[in-house]
Amino acid sequence: MKKVHVIQHTHWDFEWYFTRNEAIVQFVYHMDEVFAALEKQQVDYYLLDGQMSILDDYLDAYPEKRAELRKWIKAGRLFIGPWYTQTDELIITGESIIRNLCLGMQMAQDLGGGQKIGYLPDSFGQGADMPKIYNGMDIHDAVFWRGLSADKTKAREFNWKSEDGSDVSVVNIKDGYFVGVGLIYDDNVKEVMKTIVDGTTLDDIAFPVGGDQRYVDYNLKDRIDFYNQQLIDQDTQLVESNYPQLFTEIHKSKQQLDDVSGEFISSSVSKIHRSIYSSRYDQKYLNDKLERRMIYQLEPLMAMADRVGIPYKKSLLDKIWKLIVRNQAHDSAGGCNSDKTNQIILERLREADQLSYSTVDYLTRKIAESEVHKQANQLTFFNTLPFAVQKNVKFQISLKSKNFEIFNGDEKLSFDVWKTTKKYHGQIKRDESQYAEEDYYYVYDCSAKVTIPALQWINLQVKPLSASEIAVVKADDSKLIKNHHYQVSYHDGQLDLLNLQTSEKIADFIKFIDDGDEGDTYDYSPAYQDRIIDLDFSNAEIMCKSGQNQQNMVIQGDWLLPQNLKSRAEDGQDKVIKYELNISLDDSNLINVHLLIDNQVEDHRMRAIIKTNTSTNKYSYADTGFGYIARPTTDPHLHDWKKIGWHEEPTSIYPMLHYVNLHDNHSNVTVYAKGIKEYQIVGNDFNQVALTLFRSVGFLGRPDLQRRPGVASGNQFTYIPTPDSQLKEQLHFKFAIELNQEFDPAQIMKQFQKYAISNPYYQIQDLNQFTNTLKYFVMHDLDKKVQSVPFLEINSDNLVFSSLTESKDESGWLLRIYNPNKFICDGDNDLVLKEARVMSFTDFTGKIVKCLGKKQMVSLGLFKPGEIKTIKVNK
Template sequence: MDEVFKALEKQQVDYYLLDGQMSILEDYLDAYPEKKFELTKWVQTGRLFIGPWYTQTDELIVTGESIIRNLSLGMNLAKKLGGSQKIGYLPDSFGQGADMPKIYNGMDIHDAVFWRGLSADKTKSREFNWKSEDDSEVTVANIKDGYFVGVGLIYDDNATEVIETVVDGATIDDIVLPVGGDQRYVDYDLKERISFYNQQLMDKDTYLFESNYPKLFEDIEQYKNTLDNVSGEFISGSVSKIHRSIYSSRYDQKYLNDKVERRMIYQLEPLMAMADRVGIPYKKSLLDKIWKLIVRNQAHDSAGGCNSDKTNQIILERLREADQLSYSAVDYLTRKISESEKNKQSNDLTFFNTLPFPIQKDIEFKVSLKEKNFELFYENSKIPVDIWNVTKKYHGQIKRDESQYLDDDYYYVYDCSAQITIPALQWITLNIKPITDKTIEIVPAKDCDQIQDSHYQIKFHDGQLALLNLQTGKTIDNFLSIVDDGDEGDTYDYSPAYDNQVLDLNFSDSQVSCECGNLRQQLKIKGIWDLPKNLSERSLNQKTVQINYELQLVLDDSGLVKTHLLIDNQAEDHRMRVVIKSNTQLNNYSYSDTQFGYIKRPVVDPHLHDWQEIGWNEEPTAIFPMIHYANLHADGGSTTVYSKGIKEYQIDGQQFDRIALTLFRSVGFLGRPDLIRRPGVASGNQFTYIPTPDSQLKEQLHFKFAIGFDEKFNPVQAMETFQTYATSNPYYQVQTLNQFTNTLKYFVMHELDDQIESHPFFEIMTDNLIFSSLTESEDKSGWLVRIYNPNKFICDGNNVLILNKPCITSLTDFTGKIVKNLGEQRKVSMESFKPGEIKTIKINK
């Protein structure tokens, strides 16, 4: 940085672009606060370009709200230092998401720069208009040969050859020659090299001069009407490596990132708004602190997990800190509200719904009581409860000699579940009535082989699971299975082993039990799989490693098969997938959610068999990213798999009737050369092997996903189902026996000065739109509610929200800047939603 300032001061360079991300500047100024004046000077004079990102985001496996927060954090920080360049600058992200034009336009960004992912099948031009289905649009400068291609200007004296490389594919006269590179110093001799090139190019009708991206796009604007119009995502390996199987590297990080994202968007932010309405001030600075920790891990390589072990350890620590901070904040608010409620009684049990639509679901919770039995009531109506386990606990002072413990210092913790109904963005309080004359009955575990609810019957037989759909009468045999194969790839890409062995892992020789409650039935399978220890054993057909697993399937009348798989991985260099058989066959396309919609993809890439002949950089295996769900549908049925942290799928089977989710990959190197799927030089570092033993993931791994079988695919229903399934409902019991129910229970807390009650806030009333986020506006004058239309058709904008009372409402951009006043409304209406359109509604306080 000091050298950049020096070069600007001495006019050795006219302009300098600082990588498009602000996190490095935040770190720099944290270490050297005295440099803020000089930094700001160069930004304000238009010679140093910063922003708009906090970190250069991944675009394919992180949520749309995370990307918006990333831009907001970056642009707000840049604003304090002289202002952000409004360029969607992502020169190295491993693919471009289809919804990025919407996101950019929502942040008042209308130009974009990227390198990877564009296929000649979409356009052969370097400059084009990138459009979304809602008519959002950005002008793109695609640097096909990389952000470092201009380094040839510094080191290569053959000007003609360098310029021919740069001009290839350009359709206009103003062409970008980026002189960049990872961790590259400023080039002090840039002016001399430009002069040297211009002397060689005098008769080539080409002239080089120093410039910047804002100026470039001003010049491109004159050609805008002549540029190609392109839409969709860019995840092709035709012009650069795209790493289309990086979505399964370092599953442990992806799982934790997904968990924290969901908690922030669907739990903590709405809960803060609910709390603010009863007197607990909204804490945006805390949210920003947590979001910074999260988005620091969402840069393309950080999200991908293609890092050294030391870097990945730092990423995990940041995610763990974000997990603890967000979890503690939820605990604090639920406790503060519960203990401040009007007419509060001991043992009251309060449940929260942080989504803007009512929920009715089977919720797991714990109750702590002195008594050996209890009943649960809501407004004098008894709520049926399933008790799955009871643990006797001691709450006196611990002593070395436990025989000194008094009987009166023991209590019971009940693991329960019950079907709870909660209105939109509200909480309800249930009353616990202790019973002293009758011991509680625990749902017994039985040696049986099937479970059932009103939707499905699941039966275990001969090591396989069969599912009977009670709505259609059709059975799917072996509907869920596990497949393991060798992985001779690296942290960037899966690649099958040269001497491979694919293993179909069934559930033979396992322990099977069932627990059948009033509302929930669950089937548990415990067993051991024998696997090759490493690639050497796999090539010799040896299996010396035993991997313990536990699979739990739950039916609870939700219309889903809820699944929790626990694996103790002790093998190396392998990939494990769960394969779900769908209720359709001969599918030509798969579907998965994007940040603000869904996308259709072919189950077989058209260039799968000629990719090497046409010069692509990696095999276009139909391995795809997913954020929350993957789907197969055709006439006669639809199968959707919802995931908590699994980010990769592929359509499998001879009939293309199976959705294969990559659970995890175990690999031992950052980069490897000459992979079957990616021949040639190693990624990451071409000159040395960098071992990553931590990326073998030899540890206990949890996988949570759910499966739904429907008659038709509905993207609104799919996302609402995911939100209901994947959003935990916070709860709190008013009691003093158990001081460790959450992270803050042990510590004392004041009640609010005034007693409070739950009141309606607002509710989404349409069946065609999806909730995205609820936050406070920057000026604290209102609430920003973001909703979107995931459909491919126009949706009505009438009566979208119903408020608890009439309020001044308006439409804003993503930052909260008002773009249209809607007036005072209780039933909030606006113009119709275009296909895929996102709208942010401000509700004045």
């Protein structure tokens, strides 16, 4: 007997072509229907889409409904959680996904308990590390729709495994979360059941009944009875159910299920939107910036501050994280929304940006002002990573003097001054000729190479000199820059790279190309009358500057592009795009690239092309939340996808979090990025990395795309213009290139953290009250003077730092580390503390799994391939 579990639910997108403000109006009335239907037994169970953000908004408006919510949740009839918002899994960091679950599960617990099911019915693809994340949160079951290819398994139920042994039981709702609406409207029982049963391997089958913002089906029981009458002779019975009940039955047959691993980004069962990663670059950049600041800077800094007497503010962090994860729901993260929704997303991101950088500013100032050895003009730099960093840092200092020196203790520091600005700090007046000379001071833009111990700060002393004005780095006549690793030279409109370590030369190693985009906010699609334009640097102005620690090349010029698709089809180049490309070298092994453009062109895609010396590549490598993944440079179904019924062309456009890599037996190239989330490997030998910088498109959805034929994505019945998504504004892009001998994912991630995480700093001075917004505010020093002392340090070449936060009970710190490699790593004596403390292994939430005792140097044991470990260090 087949038991078909009828699961009544609603799918309530947090926001989309509508805003959350518009949707909440219907939701407050919808909840009245839900409560009434449960009370009248019109439905036995109801699933509220698995995300808590909609309930957070609801309870904000109706706090008096909390008791009724709790009643139905505790009765096991209303199912909520575990998510705060239903996350994107491919361009959102693993730590952000964990924060999302922590926020959602805590809120669900406060309301009576949430379902422990990884319920993501509509995310545009499934990330390879999700089983690890789920298991770390004590979740062992998952439900999703999109992305699974029949090449992996034809079954609807399977075991999804990660390389570390993590395992979740999965129900793949191949026909979508809305398939069960056929139960309500379709009397052709045979056909509906054929669809539902196809591909199932067990006798217990999922039959979700619901849809986007769908009401409660009051006639659900009648329709179940009707279907059961028709199925009496077919050994099939429909029952009202829920996912926890379904998985209880599935677990009985777990050993019979296929084992499947990896990510699921195939368009075989549904659209997957494999080029949504470049829609609304402006939002993706801000989200990426916030993730980096929160995970690698603010949270560790708050732990450092707490150790010297500045209280840890978890509620403030939660407030910021809620703002961030609200933008990480699949539509929100993708950018496939109406303009008014994207405007709200940007406002939330900006609010989180202001809150987070203001907190960093406050903590760095409070610590620096309370230093036991505080002196005038003291410059304090912070390292918020649990390993020592040596790097070239950029900073500003304010002085009355026209010249100065910098000392680290008794050692005179080598530094470069790139710019000097004369500033006034007296009371402003209408007539500036009345300003007194003694009320002026100087702001110096500098850079210097510093070394900062793990999770500590250093104090540098700025000493004014009465000598003549300090020398500023000047431009020279050369058209090349070089350090110990590379030489970058310009000639005839192109850039050439010489690897000084291997003597290999790469001609035209970086360039930009532009092509038409007749897609929408979901997908790139070539224009029907397209023209690809190479953007070289002909007729550009070149300026090179070489300091003691850094060398810069600035290229400024104009690119001519078609204004729109009509102009592109007519071979027009009628719009000037101004650009500035800045390439810099320092003592690191990175080539830093910063492109600034003023985009005034519509319906196009711009990409950076980085040429490598690798030989023909069959795979590219990119990081995932807690590891890396190899992807084919050509999809095996690129040429037969239409024949086998796939929903969009499987172009080898892929998501990335922080880096993409190509390597072979003799060459290894990594491209790091800040906020750029999409790449493709191109070229005849697949030896070029194409980073999609951005796409300009004017509609939320369009029909009949070249890469995605048929109906429009999103709303199929009307065009929704999105002129803001053309991104006609100033845009900047930051990435870096590294060449070395071998692929080492742990060292690559460590290099990324050094590259992408700036070192907060603060100067003791009263001349400039506006170095940051809060500087003007008065502030008490701490009662007890402080100084930097060691905290903890990770000493491992194979393990990667993931996060450092305070435990939920405030009794210790949760340090998360993972092994990104595909082999077992030894964690012996890799965690060193200043003093012995009680330590324990915990799950991701801080629940203790095993006590390790009181130690100063701890063995973390063997790390399985891809394994994540969370260690609690007691205060």
